[in-house]
Amino acid sequence: MTRSIEIVVVHPELLGTYGDGGNAEVLSHRARLAGVDAVVHPVAHTEPLPSGADVYCIGGGEDVAQIACVQALRGRGADTLAAAMARGAQVLAICAGLQILGDVFPGSRGEPVEGLSLLPVTTHRGVERLIGEIAMRSPLTGTMLTGFENHRGITELRDGLQPLGSMTLGNGNGIGAVDGVVTDSVIGTYMHGPALARNPELADVILRRLGIDTTAVHDDAAVAFAAERRAVASSMAAQQQRRGRRGPSARQW
Amino acid sequence: MSLRLRLGLVAAAAAGTASRLLGRGNGVAIAGRVLVAVAPSALRELAAGRRIVLVSGTNGKTSTTGLLASLLAPLGPVSTNGTGANLTGGIAAALAARPRAQTVALEVDEMHLPLMLDALQPQAVLLLNLSRDQLHRTQEVRVIANRWREALDRHPEVHAIIDYEDPFLAYVTQAHERTTRLGFGFRTHLDAACCPGCSHPLTWQPPRYHCAQCGLGGRSVHRTEQAAGAVERNAALAREAARWMGVADPPVDRTRDRVASLRLAGRDLHLRLVKNPASWTEALAHLPAGPVVLAVNARGVDGRDTSWLWDVDYTPLRGHDVVVTGERRLDAAYRIGVAGVPHRVAADLEQAVAALPSDQAITVLMSYTAYIAVAS
Numbered sequence: 001m002t003r004s005i006e007i008v009v010v011h012p013e014l015l016g017t018y019g020d021g022g023n024a025e026v027l028s029h030r031a032r033l034a035g036v037d038a039v040v041h042p043v044a045h046t047e048p049l050p051s052g053a054d055v056y057c058i059g060g061g062e063d064v065a066q067i068a069c070v071q072a073l074r075g076r077g078a079d080t081l082a083a084a085m086a087r088g089a090q091v092l093a094i095c096a097g098l099q100i101l102g103d104v105f106p107g108s109r110g111e112p113v114e115g116l117s118l119l120p121v122t123t124h125r126g127v128e129r130l131i132g133e134i135a136m137r138s139p140l141t142g143t144m145l146t147g148f149e150n151h152r153g154i155t156e157l158r159d160g161l162q163p164l165g166s167m168t169l170g171n172g173n174g175i176g177a178v179d180g181v182v183t184d185s186v187i188g189t190y191m192h193g194p195a196l197a198r199n200p201e202l203a204d205v206i207l208r209r210l211g212i213d214t215t216a217v218h219d220d221a222a223v224a225f226a227a228e229r230r231a232v233a234s235s236m237a238a239q240q241q242r243r244g245r246r247g248p249s250a251r252q253w
Numbered sequence: 254m255s256l257r258l259r260l261g262l263v264a265a266a267a268a269g270t271a272s273r274l275l276g277r278g279n280g281v282a283i284a285g286r287v288l289v290a291v292a293p294s295a296l297r298e299l300a301a302g303r304r305i306v307l308v309s310g311t312n313g314k315t316s317t318t319g320l321l322a323s324l325l326a327p328l329g330p331v332s333t334n335g336t337g338a339n340l341t342g343g344i345a346a347a348l349a350a351r352p353r354a355q356t357v358a359l360e361v362d363e364m365h366l367p368l369m370l371d372a373l374q375p376q377a378v379l380l381l382n383l384s385r386d387q388l389h390r391t392q393e394v395r396v397i398a399n400r401w402r403e404a405l406d407r408h409p410e411v412h413a414i415i416d417y418e419d420p421f422l423a424y425v426t427q428a429h430e431r432t433t434r435l436g437f438g439f440r441t442h443l444d445a446a447c448c449p450g451c452s453h454p455l456t457w458q459p460p461r462y463h464c465a466q467c468g469l470g471g472r473s474v475h476r477t478e479q480a481a482g483a484v485e486r487n488a489a490l491a492r493e494a495a496r497w498m499g500v501a502d503p504p505v506d507r508t509r510d511r512v513a514s515l516r517l518a519g520r521d522l523h524l525r526l527v528k529n530p531a532s533w534t535e536a537l538a539h540l541p542a543g544p545v546v547l548a549v550n551a552r553g554v555d556g557r558d559t560s561w562l563w564d565v566d567y568t569p570l571r572g573h574d575v576v577v578t579g580e581r582r583l584d585a586a587y588r589i590g591v592a593g594v595p596h597r598v599a600a601d602l603e604q605a606v607a608a609l610p611s612d613q614a615i616t617v618l619m620s621y622t623a624y625i626a627v628a629s
Binding site (some may be wrong): 013014017018019020021022025026029045046061062064065067068072132133148150192193194197221222224225228 | 385393395443444446447452453454457557558559560561562563564583584586587588590591592
């Protein structure tokens with residue numbers, strides 16, 4: 001292995017306690033299967049973010065930790081992320097991590113908290129917590145992505161920003177029947193926790209964007225796991241359709 | 254005893270018997286629910302004049318309550334809910350079963366603790382730990398901590414016994430004068446990046462976590478005990494509670510883990526219930542030698558989301574013969590594969606056991622619904 005990539009996990013003690021650490025593990029696992037070495041570098045909020053990494057993973061978490069994280073990132077951390085996005089490094093933003101990249105997100109009592117304004121995205125608080133299996137068709141991967149959502153954010157994309165996928169099950173962004181966001185340097189989603197574990201093809205998109213050839217990557221356990229979750233999500237979606245209702249999103253908003 | 258309570262007891266006994274005859278379980282919970290429906294003041298009446306310790310926390314309630322009840326035996330007959338029936342029904346049933354027992358040790362569900370503090374007027378409350386359970390099932394740890402704190406505010410007379418190394422318990426009892434704080438040496442907490450009180454990021458450095466903003470973690474403990482894990486910590490806390498209730502010199506004893514033994518296809522299985530990241534980490538850190546089966550489900554009470562699998566350190570599994578089963582075996586198999594643990598996958602427990610050598614006892618770590626399916 002001649003090449004090596006650096007994966008920074010952004011302030012995992014604040015954002016990333018719901019299995020989010022799995023995303024960096026899956027990325028490095030698949031990078032190694034592709035013949036590229038990977039170094040995972042968790043960076044605490046008391047340290048500055050390294051400026052030269054290939055991937056920055058920002059996880060989910062509860063309200064107070066989300067606010068503490070955004071406070072830690074304001075200024076120098078946000079500049080580092082903006083520069084990384086400009087030079088083609090990849091940012092994976094899960095749930096609360098997606099929210100803080102936008103202009104505003106809801107605090108503990110629903111009050112607006114200023115985000116990092118790295119994306120034209122606005123989040124406000126929904127009427128109830130959205131919890132359950134979700135699935136979407138994603139043009140980015142050409143496949144069905146599946147995950148588990150557990151949040152109370154309604155996230156609006158502005159300025160023609162593209163979502164990650166169109167919902168076939170569950171709520172995602174809670175508006176427009178889509179989930180997440182995709183730019184050249186950011187993949188954001190409400191599939192919380194280890195989203196890349198259930199969707200190895202999404203991990204491969206990130207690796208390919210870094211110039212890594214993933215065609216030779218084979219991992220039967222990953223394929224079997226992802227296929228099982230897709231089958232479950234499809235049958236749940238079909239069941240809901242038979243009962244004549246979509247996810248709760250349409251009803252709420 | 255009021256007429257209403259007597260009526261309630263008769264109705265409850267009938268409901269319990271009916272439930273058993275219909276094969277719907279042991280009837281404890283339903284009997285208690287009927288009792289409270291017929292006699293809403295039953296809990297208060299049944300608790301009157303008795304000396305009660307409540308035990309609550311995310312993990313270890315059942316085993317610690319069992320140990321505490323046995324430690325309290327020198328004081329006379331003890332009333333306890335030994336089966337883990339820790340909601341209103343089970344608690345009412347336990348109190349009604351031995352109305353003359355003056356000493357009472359009750360396990361209480363986390364969300365029911367405030368209600369039980371109000372209804373039972375206990376002498377003491379033993380708080381073991383608070384950590385994330387299943388997010389979609391219980392609310393955030395912080396919410397429970399706040400409810401506990403409000404409940405203790407209403408009951409300044411109740412004596413609290415806590416593990417001070419858990420910042421959530423430190424927060425719950427921060428303003429509660431009657432508190433015995435035990436220390437067990439530095440350990441981290443997965444869910445306490447931020448102060449449970451003021452939300453400032455906590456500093457995690459030995460000898461203890463500390464909040465630079467509100468000072469949480471800065472008090473001295475009454476005693477520091479050596480404890481290799483949760484089993485020893487809970488035993489020390491139970492001993493402290495027994496001492497406080499008047500047992501002169503409670504013996505050093507271990508809590509009985511929620512472990513069941515089972516013989517299956519000629520092999521000895523030791524089944525162990527593991528239900529959240531904290532209990533998985535604890536079980537893996539104290540794994541006995543020999544083969545291991547992991548049985549992972551994700552139904553209702555297990556938590557329908559398996560993300561937590563990625564929060565657990567699986568390196569203790571290396572060197573063991575490992576088979577993964579359960580309804581979410583593919584989630585678990587992929588997870589431990591990425592962690593570099595060689596393993597096999599089996600469709601069910603029988604096939605998992607058949608895949609292992611027959612000369613050694615097998616440790617089976619099981620999520621709740623998998624455990625209940627074979628252990629009850």
